[in-house]
Amino acid sequence: MADTLILAGLLAPWAVAAACAAALRHRQRLAARVTAAGSVVSLGAAMWLWANALGGRAATAGPGALFRVDGLSALVGVCVAAVAGLAMLPWPGTGQGDADPGRTRFFRIFASLFTLSMLVAVTINNVALMWVAIEATTIVSAVLIPLHRSKASVEASWKYILIGSVGIALAFAGTVLAYFDFVSLLGRRHDALNWTLLMEVAPALHADVLRLAFVFLLVGYGTKAGLAPMHTWLPDAHSEAPAPLSAMMSGVLLAVAQYAIIRWKAVVDAASGPAFTNQVLMALGLVSIAVGALSLVRQRSYKRLLAYSSVEHSGLICLGLTFGPAGVFASLLHLVNHAVAKSMSFLLAGRILARYRSADVGAVTGLVRTMPVTGPLFATGIIALMGLPPFGMFVSEFLLFRAGFAAGQIAATSAAMLLAGIGFIGLAGHLARMLHGARPDGVAAGEREWWPLAPLAVSLVVMVALGLFLPSGIAQLLGQVAEAFTP
Amino acid sequence: MEGLFSQVAALGSSGVLLCGLILLWRRGVGAYITAFTWQSAVLAALTAAVGYFGADRQLYVVAVLLFLIKAVAIPRLLRRVAQRFTAGREPAAYVNTGTSLVVSGLLVLLAYAAARPLEAISDMPTRAGMPLAMGLLFVSLFVIISRRMAITQVIGFLMLENAIALLAVLATYGVPLIVEVGVFLDVLMGFLVMQIFLYDIHDTFSTTDVDVLKRLKH
Numbered sequence: 001m002a003d004t005l006i007l008a009g010l011l012a013p014w015a016v017a018a019a020c021a022a023a024l025r026h027r028q029r030l031a032a033r034v035t036a037a038g039s040v041v042s043l044g045a046a047m048w049l050w051a052n053a054l055g056g057r058a059a060t061a062g063p064g065a066l067f068r069v070d071g072l073s074a075l076v077g078v079c080v081a082a083v084a085g086l087a088m089l090p091w092p093g094t095g096q097g098d099a100d101p102g103r104t105r106f107f108r109i110f111a112s113l114f115t116l117s118m119l120v121a122v123t124i125n126n127v128a129l130m131w132v133a134i135e136a137t138t139i140v141s142a143v144l145i146p147l148h149r150s151k152a153s154v155e156a157s158w159k160y161i162l163i164g165s166v167g168i169a170l171a172f173a174g175t176v177l178a179y180f181d182f183v184s185l186l187g188r189r190h191d192a193l194n195w196t197l198l199m200e201v202a203p204a205l206h207a208d209v210l211r212l213a214f215v216f217l218l219v220g221y222g223t224k225a226g227l228a229p230m231h232t233w234l235p236d237a238h239s240e241a242p243a244p245l246s247a248m249m250s251g252v253l254l255a256v257a258q259y260a261i262i263r264w265k266a267v268v269d270a271a272s273g274p275a276f277t278n279q280v281l282m283a284l285g286l287v288s289i290a291v292g293a294l295s296l297v298r299q300r301s302y303k304r305l306l307a308y309s310s311v312e313h314s315g316l317i318c319l320g321l322t323f324g325p326a327g328v329f330a331s332l333l334h335l336v337n338h339a340v341a342k343s344m345s346f347l348l349a350g351r352i353l354a355r356y357r358s359a360d361v362g363a364v365t366g367l368v369r370t371m372p373v374t375g376p377l378f379a380t381g382i383i384a385l386m387g388l389p390p391f392g393m394f395v396s397e398f399l400l401f402r403a404g405f406a407a408g409q410i411a412a413t414s415a416a417m418l419l420a421g422i423g424f425i426g427l428a429g430h431l432a433r434m435l436h437g438a439r440p441d442g443v444a445a446g447e448r449e450w451w452p453l454a455p456l457a458v459s460l461v462v463m464v465a466l467g468l469f470l471p472s473g474i475a476q477l478l479g480q481v482a483e484a485f486t487p
Numbered sequence: 488m489e490g491l492f493s494q495v496a497a498l499g500s501s502g503v504l505l506c507g508l509i510l511l512w513r514r515g516v517g518a519y520i521t522a523f524t525w526q527s528a529v530l531a532a533l534t535a536a537v538g539y540f541g542a543d544r545q546l547y548v549v550a551v552l553l554f555l556i557k558a559v560a561i562p563r564l565l566r567r568v569a570q571r572f573t574a575g576r577e578p579a580a581y582v583n584t585g586t587s588l589v590v591s592g593l594l595v596l597l598a599y600a601a602a603r604p605l606e607a608i609s610d611m612p613t614r615a616g617m618p619l620a621m622g623l624l625f626v627s628l629f630v631i632i633s634r635r636m637a638i639t640q641v642i643g644f645l646m647l648e649n650a651i652a653l654l655a656v657l658a659t660y661g662v663p664l665i666v667e668v669g670v671f672l673d674v675l676m677g678f679l680v681m682q683i684f685l686y687d688i689h690d691t692f693s694t695t696d697v698d699v700l701k702r703l704k705h
Contacts, residue, residue: 128662132669139676146687154691155700158637158684165677166631166644172670173624173651177605180658184608190663208604 003059006052007067009045010077011119013038014084018112021105028101031108032090039085042119046081050074054477060125064191068125071481075332076122076252076259079339083251084115086455087244091347092354103147107242113140114248118256128175128193130260131168134224137256138164141249145241156233156240163223163233171220171260177213178267181205198267207272214268214277218261218284225257226314227284228291235295238307239359243350246303250310251343255335258317262328262485265321269487278322282412285322286419288315293419296426301359303349305430306342309385312423313338316400319416326403329482334396336474337384337466341393344459345381348374351453356443361430365437373450375435377460382431384463386424392466492540493612496657499533500616502526503653504595507623507646510630510639511587516569519642520562523649527557530649534656537613545664546656552671553652561645561678568638568682572689582633590629595622605658613657620657623650637688637695641681648674 017035024031049069052059058070069077088111114137121133138161145157175193182192185204191197202210223230238246265277292312299305313334320331351374356364367375384391397420404413439445465471506526510519531554538546582590598621606614627650630643652670655662662670685695692699 126666128666129669132666132673135673135677139673139680143680143683146684149687149691151691154684154687158688158697158700161677161681161684162631162640162644165681166628166647169644169647169651173654176651176655176658176662179655179662180605181608183659184610188660190665193663193666206604206608209608212601212604 003052003069004061006045006048006059007061007069007123010042010049010081010123011116013042014112014116014119017088018109018116021108021112025105026101028104028108031105035088035108035112036085039081039088043078043081043085046074046078050078050473050477053480054473056480065125065194065196066129067123068196069123070484071477072259072262072332072485073122075336075477075481076255077119079255079336080115080118080122080252083248083339083343084111084118086343086459087111087247087347088115089455090452091244091350107144107147107245110140110144111245111248114144114245118252121256122259125194125196126191127195127198127263128172128179130195130263131172131175134171134221134256134260135165135168137253138168138224141241141245141253144245145237147242147245150240152236153240156236159233160237163230167220167223167230169220170216170223174213174216174218174220174264177209177216178205178264181209181213195263195267199270202267202270205271210268210271211276214264215280217264218280221257221260221264222284222318225254225261225318226288226311227318228288228311228315231288231291231311231314234311235304235307238310238346239301239303243346243353246306246350247343247346250306250346251339254310254314255339258314258335261318262321266485266487274322274487281318282322282409285315285317285319286412286415288312288318289416289419289423291315293423293426296423297429299426299430300361302352302361302364302430302434303346303359305361305427306345306349306385309423309427310338310342312420313342313385316397316416316420319412320400320403323400323403323407323409325482325486326406327400328485329478330396330399330403332478332481333466333470333474334393334400337392337396337463340459340462340466341381341384341391344456344463345378345385347456348378348381352378356440361434363440364434366439367434368436370439370443370445371447373447373453377453377456379431379435380460380463382427384467386427387420390467391463395467395470489612492536493615495536495540496533496613497615497619499529499536500619500653500657502529503533503649504619504623504626507626507630507650508588508591510642510646511591511626512584516636516638516642517566519639520565520569523565523642523645524558524562526646526649527562528554530653530656531558533653534661537656537660540612541660543660546661548664549656549661549667552667556671556675557645557649560675564678564682565638565642568685571686572695581635587629587633591626594625594629595619598622598625609658611658611660613660616657617654620650620654623653635696635698637685637697640697641678641685644681645674645678 021031053071053074117136142161146153226234295308509522535550599618602618627647
């Protein structure tokens with residue numbers, strides 16, 4: 001009963017927020033308050049689920065335990081609720097302040113539905129309904145990309161929905177193949193696609209059918225996770241979308257897709273051992289790191305810079321999954337770090353874009369003096385993304401590479417380190433150019449309205465805390481999940 | 488009875504695949520929409536037949552939904568879009584007709600190879616159709632990547648969805664109904680959004696040739 005209430009507390013606020021924004025056409029201020037209150041409730045529920053998972057118990061709710069929250073679900077759920085709560089605050093780029101309440105309303109409706117479908121995806125036990133929820137994320141986020149209609153945003157939204165839908169359709173083909181294997185063995189059962197049941201019977205399933213299914217699933221969910229070579233939609237969509245949407249897509253949508261990959265990897269590994277899944281994940285991971293890092297060097301737009309950095313980090317997370325329990329631990333920690341640092345950087349990039357009216361690195365100079373609060377915070381976010389101490393990503397990358405060497409993957413780990421180094425240089429060069437130099441003419445200096453940035457203090461604290469020490473609540477949960485998801 | 492069932496399944500899935508192949512040698516959005524409509528109708532009939540032979544009443548519901556959404560509603564919307572802004576014939580594809588047909592033949596062969604482990608473990612009378620479903624899946628992917636008109640890409644995507652629905656009904660007599668309903672909802676919503684984007688592209692670029700979508704590079 002308590003579980004049902006908490007799960008309702010996690011999901012319902014976003015449905016309410018979407019409904020309020022839709023119904024209260026002329027009272028968007030009230031809708032904003034409902035959304036803010038709802039996001040606090042949702043985050044609180046997610047934290048409760050986290051604490052519950054720490055006790056080694058999975059919370060379940062709904063008919064036939066349709067919803068099930070274990071450690072992995074709680075981990076991604078907290079990230080989604082936190083980043084969404086942050087992104088729903090009034091940031092520039094969503095119509096707030098530019099005298100277009102219709103646009104604000106439109107954004108609020110679909111961003112709430114987007115969050116809802118991500119949260120459903122990570123809490124539902126049925127892997128086919130998880131697919132339905134992830135497909136829904138594509139649809140509701142795609143409509144928000146051309147919020148400010150331009151040639152570039154229309155093109156980006158088309159690429160996103162076409163490549164995203166085709167990719168995710170292949171993931172459904174993979175789901176059908178796995179279901180087919182189950183049906184051939186045990187007959188038709190309505191709960192056959194429950195992940196818990198799949199895990200139970202997996203050792204008896206046919207390894208070669210599941211391997212074929214995994215290829216489809218990895219191409220499908222890998223497309224959503226921004227893994228190369230299926231990543232081509234990502235830099236366009238992330239750079240053209242309004243900043244808060246980019247923050248959600250880059251910070252947590254990629255994590256939700258990785259979540260689906262982790263779930264399926266566990267099933268396939270139970271049937272055929274981890275050798276096959278590790279090989280394909282390692283290959284895709286390394287290609288993604290290479291594409292992301294090398295593209296960082298020659299970008300001209302700072303939003304595309306952040307987008308390619310997502311490809312790189314998605315590749316790192318993917319690679320870490322192949323390094324045994326220590327690698328999974330590092331990957332999940334990296335996933336959390338990336339969600340925090342990347343969402344913050346995108347939100348700040350939106351403010352920079354609103355001030356300079358250009359997404360070109362070359363057009364943004366003298367950032368520190370022009371925007372005395374946003375500038376240093378943005379620099380902090382980028383430095384964290386480069387993997388420097390004292391921020392969390394330094395720790396997770398270190399743990400990831402150490403796990404790689406410990407697992408005997410010397411060549412792959414060295415290659416990843418080298419590529420990460422190239423990405424580091426790329427980011428550092430661009431950042432230096434943006435921070436210093438003279439302020440361009442026509443761009444106002446100073447920042448009177450810095451108070452909307454106050455919530456980012458939370459991101460900052462989390463980033464530094466994860467870099468200096470690993471709180472036991474986090475370490476313990478990650479340890480449990482890593483243990484449960486490696487055969 | 489079982490012999491008749493497997494014949495119906497094989498015939499139906501061949502029909503679905505053939506409708507997909509029409510996209511390769513006909514030129515003109517109208518013909519594509521007709522092909523898609525027929526494909527969906529055959530798929531709905533096949534689904535109902537599997538429901539009859541397999542004694543599963545839920546499949547009748549799925550068949551009716553499939554027919555209403557994919558053979559009636561979506562084609563009607565597609566025709567409205569096509570009338571609004573296409574001159575009928577589509578600009579030359581990236582790959583010419585002859586090559587397309589050869590490539591598709593190879594893809595269907597590949598599908599037979601890929602589906603071999605599936606056929607080996609199944610004892611369902613419908614298993615002979617599975618390679619055809621996989622074949623349609625690969626051919627649809629090829630159509631999506633080799634065509635230049637946004638609306639043709641959408642039709643290719645819808646055929647890809649049909650291929651997966653065909654695979655599901657042949658391999659497992661359909662996924663559970665609740666999943667099926669969710670999938671239909673996604674298909675419909677996804678199509679409606681794509682339709683909006685088609686209008687957006689046309690309004691912004693005055694064409695739906697995706698060759699113009701090359702602004703965003705690096």
